[in-house]
């Protein structure tokens with residue numbers, strides 16, 4: 596859609612966003628304002644590109660946010676002033692705007708058509724640290740405090756209209772390991788909603804397990820569902836010639852391995 600392409604460009608071109616992303620040193624006032632500035636820049640950029648009839652209204656901006664760590668990055672000789680930091684690990688906190696809603700009429704003024712794309716994903720904070728339970732808990736606390744301190748922001752557009760922006764940030768951008776820590780589930784093999792283990796999942800009695808409704812707040816990641824379902828189908832596919840989940844004996848192992856390699860080779864060109 597031509598309209599959408601123009602919209603993406605306007606946001607990407609807004610270079611001064613980058614200044615807001617980088618965490619200011621401790622004690623600096625800017626650090627405390629970082630969430631507000633980020634939300635303000637996001638709202639300004641989107642208000643500039645969308646065309647709607649409503650003027651001078653109160654808008655609720657619904658965003659998702661979350662964090663994740665990655666490891667195995669190249670290590671360089673430059674030393675960090677804080678010796679706890681290492682460039683082997685990266686921990687990123689990010690947010691994505693999802694919807695702009697007119698508070699009075701509940702009308703959706705703008706909807707992010709590609710919510711899983713990195714295009715609208717603004718980093719809030721980078722840390723050169725390894726993801727662990729303490730870092731996850733502290734980051735959740737820190738960002739939630741910042742969100743709670745967000746007050747409605749007034750934005751004036753170039754055409755002279757003014758909008759009051761209220762923000763609703765939902766912590767739903769997380770993977771299994773972060774979800775486990777935040778929901779205080781003690782094993783990554785357990786379901787964070789009903790606490791079922793793989794053993795429970797193979798019995799019909801497990802269907803009626805009571806859900807922990809509190810944990811619904813973490814949302815349901817369709818991205819992870821797609822990946823997991825596809826992975827499951829792949830593994831079933833690899834085992835089709837032997838018709839058994841357990842791969843036992845050298846003969847069966849060789850069959851499954853050969854099938855796996857064949858599938859990988861035949862799917863590679865289409866993945867490029």
Ligand SMILES: [Zn+2]
Pocket residue numbers: 786787788789790791
């Ligand atoms: Zn469950």
